[in-house]
Amino acid sequence: MIIDCHGHYTTAPKALREWRDAQVANLNTPELGPKVSDLKISDDEIRESIENNQLARMRERGIDVTIFSPQASFMTHHIGDFNTSATWAAICNELCYRVTQLFPQHFVGAAMLPQSPGVDISTCLPEMRKCINEYQFVGINLNPDPSGGHWRDPPLSDVYWHPIYREMVSLGVPAMIHVSTSCNDCFHTTGAHYLNADTTAFMQCLTSDLFEQFPELKFLIPHGGGAVPYHWGRFRGLAKDMKIPDINHKLLNNIYFDTCVYHQPGIDLLTKVIPVKNILFASETFGAVKDIDPDTGHYFDDTRRYVDAVDSLSVQDKHMIFEGNARKLFSRISQRIPAGTK
Numbered sequence: 001m002i003i004d005c006h007g008h009y010t011t012a013p014k015a016l017r018e019w020r021d022a023q024v025a026n027l028n029t030p031e032l033g034p035k036v037s038d039l040k041i042s043d044d045e046i047r048e049s050i051e052n053n054q055l056a057r058m059r060e061r062g063i064d065v066t067i068f069s070p071q072a073s074f075m076t077h078h079i080g081d082f083n084t085s086a087t088w089a090a091i092c093n094e095l096c097y098r099v100t101q102l103f104p105q106h107f108v109g110a111a112m113l114p115q116s117p118g119v120d121i122s123t124c125l126p127e128m129r130k131c132i133n134e135y136q137f138v139g140i141n142l143n144p145d146p147s148g149g150h151w152r153d154p155p156l157s158d159v160y161w162h163p164i165y166r167e168m169v170s171l172g173v174p175a176m177i178h179v180s181t182s183c184n185d186c187f188h189t190t191g192a193h194y195l196n197a198d199t200t201a202f203m204q205c206l207t208s209d210l211f212e213q214f215p216e217l218k219f220l221i222p223h224g225g226g227a228v229p230y231h232w233g234r235f236r237g238l239a240k241d242m243k244i245p246d247i248n249h250k251l252l253n254n255i256y257f258d259t260c261v262y263h264q265p266g267i268d269l270l271t272k273v274i275p276v277k278n279i280l281f282a283s284e285t286f287g288a289v290k291d292i293d294p295d296t297g298h299y300f301d302d303t304r305r306y307v308d309a310v311d312s313l314s315v316q317d318k319h320m321i322f323e324g325n326a327r328k329l330f331s332r333i334s335q336r337i338p339a340g341t342k
Contacts (some may be wrong), residue, residue: 002304002342003333004058006176006222006282007066007107007250009096011053013045014097020088023253025092036091045097045191055106057285061304066339067330068096069110069141073189075180077146079138082116082123087113087249089127097135107201107264108336109137110176113164115146115201117153122163132171138332139220140168142175144201149184156201157208165214174218174256174329177201190288198226202255206239206247211254218254218329225259229273256329258273259303259321262289265308276317280306 004017070092073204077085089112100107111131115125131137142164145151154160156177168175184194198221204210209219221228228235240249256278261267271279282303289300298305307313307321327334 001064001339002062002281003281004063004066004283004285005220005330006017006260006284006287007054007068008284008287009068009072009099010071010286011090012071012095013037013041013049013051013331014096015045016091017074021092022077023084023088027084030083036087037073039091041095043098043102044302046095047102050059050099050103050107054285055103057170058106058228060127061283063153063283063304065140065333066107067138067326068099068107072141072178073113073181074142075115075143076148077115077143077180077278078117078148078183080116082114082119085116086123086127088116090126093127093135093137095132095136100135105337105341108330108333109135110139110299111135111137112141117147117204120159121165122229125167128164128167129171132332134310136336137173138333138336139173140164141178143179144177144197144204144218145179145312147183148180149182149187151200152279155204155208157210158203165217168218169214169216172331174220176220178222190327194223195226196290198223199228200226202226202228202235202251204246205251205255206235207242207269211251214318215254218256220256220258220329222258222282222284223255224259224266225268225274226302228271229257232273252278256280259299259307260284260287261303261306262300263293264306264309270308270312271310271313271321276292276320279321280329285305 019034019039023310026032092112096109100109114127142305144156158321179193179197183191244250257274260282283301285301292302
């Protein structure tokens with residue numbers, strides 16, 4: 001089985017965007033709507049949006065299951081206040097839940113949290129619990145910068161985040177560290193802000209005792225870990241300067257990386273630098289890069305092709321990347337889709 005640990009509902013019916021546009025337009029006059037009940041999306045519309053897009057691509061590439069969450073760039077936690085985010089997150093999570101019910105053998109959910117800059121993070125707990133306990137989601141997406149590129153909230157090592165961490169450990173779910181749209185002109189959303197955040201999150205963990213406080217806490221850093229694998233020597237050197245003798249022991253029992261790296265040399269480097277036990281297969285389809293690479297004639301996001309082509313990986317290594325590590329990190333997935341299911 002092949003499990004893609006990083007998929008977003010980027011092909012949701014257009015009614016969702018129209019509802020969000022109306023919500024944003026009426027931030028100062030919420031009495032003008034829209035109401036949640038105004039959003040009408042049928043099961044047939046959801047089926048069409050998935051069957052003709054994500055599911056078709058999964059079948060072409062031999063991917064069995066996708067861990068599926070709301071569109072990351074659409075979370076836009078910087079817009080409005082907590083009530084704005086709470087309503088929006090609930091709508092987006094319910095849509096993903098409906099996808100998992102319509103395609104139960106192919107999609108399992110991960111929750112978007114109703115974060116809002118400067119707001120007590122414990123306000124996210126009710127939505128998180130609902131998604132894990134009622135929707136049977138297997139993880140959450142945690143935005144380390146809900147301000148959208150201005151980094152106004154505390155680092156991930158701060159006590160501010162502890163209510164979420166305690167709940168993650170209690171429920172046995174990991175967090176994918178994932179920012180949303182940048183509203184800072186200095187940072188392109190998918191080309192800079194996402195990769196900046198991945199790298200920043202790793203460094204915040206390195207410079208803190210977070211995993212000593214929460215030894216069971218698990219993070220997935222997406223997009224191949226940002227700049228981390230490429231600069232592994234720099235991080236090891238910085239760790240030495242900070243009197244950290246073993247960066248692997250300090251971080252690699254808690255931090256994992258995905259394969260959303262869109263060229264063969266990048267995957268080659270990732271699998272050479274990062275231990276196999278810390279790598280999960282992912283494609284982000286459909287995500288930041290949707291086109292065909294003119295150098296290869298294949299889609300940039302066909303990441304299975306890259307992993308398959310790494311000669312240094314054994315059959316067991318590839319099994320761990322394609323399935324085993326996802327089942328270990330997202331341990332609740334086996335309640336939904338037992339090992340050996342096809």
